Amino acid sequence: MIGRYEDEIGIKIFNRKTKSVSITSEGEKIIDSLRIVINEIEFLNNVIQEPKGELVGELKIGIIPAVAPYLLPLLLSKFANRFPNVNIIVKEMTTSQIQEALKNRSVDIGLLAIPLADNDLVERELYKDPFLVYDCSGNKINSKIFVENLDYSKLWLLEEGHSLRTQVFQICELSSQNSKRNLKFEFESGSMGSLLNFTKASKGITIIPYLASLGFPTDDLISLVEFDHPISVRSVGLITHKFFVKEQLAKELQKTIQESVKRFIPEIIDSQMMKPV
DSSP, X not given: OHHHHHHHHTOOSEEOSSSSOEEOHHHHHHHXXXXXXXXXXXXXXXXXXXXXXXXXXXXXXXXXTTTHHHHHHHHHHXXXXXXXXXXXXXXXXXXXXXXXXXXXXXXXXXXXXXXXXXXXXXXXXXXXXXXEEEEOSSOOOSSEEOGGGSOGGGBOOOOTTOHHHHHHHHHHHHHOTTSOOOOOOOOOOSOHXXXXXXXXXXXXXXXXXXXXGTTOOHHHHTTEEEEOSSEEEEEEXXXXXTTOOOHHHHHHHHXXXXXXXXXXXXXXXXXXXXXEO
16 A cells, blocks of 8 residues: 555655665655644544544553552543543653654653653643652651752662653752762662662662652651752653644643642642752
């Protein structure tokens, strides 16, 4: 079928003479144009469906591992029950993978830490999540700690590519720009659960978002330490492509998430007490 289409338009979309099939420069332009056409058709379908209140079809969501285990249980069943005719597909991905997938339209919505500062994507803030210290070192004395008083020699993080790792770096850099730190980054895991278990077993410390503490056993709650002012927080957002067409579904998902997390995350009243990362 592709070959017949190439014959009809008189342009080769794919170069089949190379060892692996590649897209020609002309083919790239045609594929980009076809994506626009498909996007416009999908937009038209949504324009027709939304006035009727018909929210149907498929919604593909990419979500980072540092958010997925804590946010999804709060909202998925609620959202799915509200829209039974929508097939929801969720996949854990890193931030860079979600950005790429949004641009090539393999996912519709991304749930991740913001800001991204990407002109092709639209960001909507969902909530602010304060950071906590999970201190299993046995040296915990106070209920609050200043960032500069962290023992960086016992700090463990997620592997490269995860936004939470980057955010922890930013927290540490904000308070320790001029000091020598003995950071340990040997542990490589993409799983928050593995990170927490390893931190506990090694009597180390790590930094986690507040939502990650909701499922902690009672015995582990005593190892949580709040940051003293300013409080480091991360913003979690809903991201779509600038030409995203399922606008009503995005608004409903945003509303459901904000309703779901509101009663769990402590309200930080004074913005001057916050340090976004």
